[in-house]
Amino acid sequence: MARLLSIDYGKKRTGIAVSDPLQLIANGLTTVETSRLLEFLADYLQREEVACIIVGLPKQMNNQPSENMKRIEPFVNRLKKLYPRIPVEYYDERFTSKMAHQTMIDAGLKKKDRQNKELVDEISATILLQGYMENRRSGPM
Numbered sequence: 148m149a150r151l152l153s154i155d156y157g158k159k160r161t162g163i164a165v166s167d168p169l170q171l172i173a174n175g176l177t178t179v180e181t182s183r184l185l186e187f188l189a190d191y192l193q194r195e196e197v198a199c200i201i202v203g204l205p206k207q208m209n210n211q212p213s214e215n216m217k218r219i220e221p222f223v224n225r226l227k228k229l230y231p232r233i234p235v236e237y238y239d240e241r242f243t244s245k246m247a248h249q250t251m252i253d254a255g256l257k258k259k260d261r262q263n264k265e266l267v268d269e270i271s272a273t274i275l276l277q278g279y280m281e282n283r284r285s286g287p288m
Contacts, residue, residue, distance in 0.1 A: 148168050148169055148170060148198070149168070149195075149196035149197055149198035150165045150166050150167070150168055150170070150195055150196065150197050150198065151165065151166040151170055151173075151197070151198060151199050151200075151201060151276060151279070151280065152164070152165050152166075152176075152191075152197045152199075152200050152201070152276075153165075153173070153200075153201040153202070153203070153238075153272045153273075153275045153276035153279065154184075154200065154201070154202045154203065154272060155203045155240060155268055155269075155271040155272040155275055156181065156184075156202060156203060156215070156218070156219050156222060157181060157215070157268060158181065158215065158218060159180065159181060160178050160179070160180060160181060160264060160265060160268050161178065161179055161180075161181045161184050161268065161272075162175070162177075162178050162265075162267075162268030162269040162270070162271050162272035162273075163175075163176045163177050163178065163179065163187075163269070163272050164176055164269065164272035164273040164275070164276045165195070165197075165276070166276060166280060170198070170280060171280070172277075173273045173274075173276035173277040173280065174273065175269040175270060175272065175273040176191075176269070176272075177269060178264075178265035178266070178268045178269045184222075185225070185229070188226075189229075192230065192233070197233055198233070198234075199233065199234045199235070199236060200226060200230075200233055200234070200235045200236070201235075201236050201237075201238050201275065201276060201279050202219060202222075202223055202226075202235060202236070202237055202238070203219075203237075203238065203239075203240030203271075203272070203275050204216075204219075204237035204238060204239050204240055205219065205240055206239060206240075223235055223237075236279075238275060238278065238279045238282075240271070240275050
């Protein structure tokens, strides 16, 4: 079975997570500079089979798209053109950064380590992907 790949897209950095081949567990993969994201994905997609790419959908508390959506939409459109055989889906990313910080606290990371924004982005992508997989298992989206 092919992996799922999630993207927590940011203005400067983007967190990336992948599932295991059975699509049961999400694992943080890396954080890349957003300017190098397409290059990274091209390399990764040559080496690994990916069934679907999940992109964090940035929404505000009132359910309106956040400011980052104006950067994400062109990126997603580009992904769909470059990889037409790989479905791209959005999944609500609200609270993933907050959950990532709490995960780091629960794991006992020191304050200095919790300030590592690359790690926060990678954990956020992992939480996003795990939520997507759990939601998919629990019924229709």
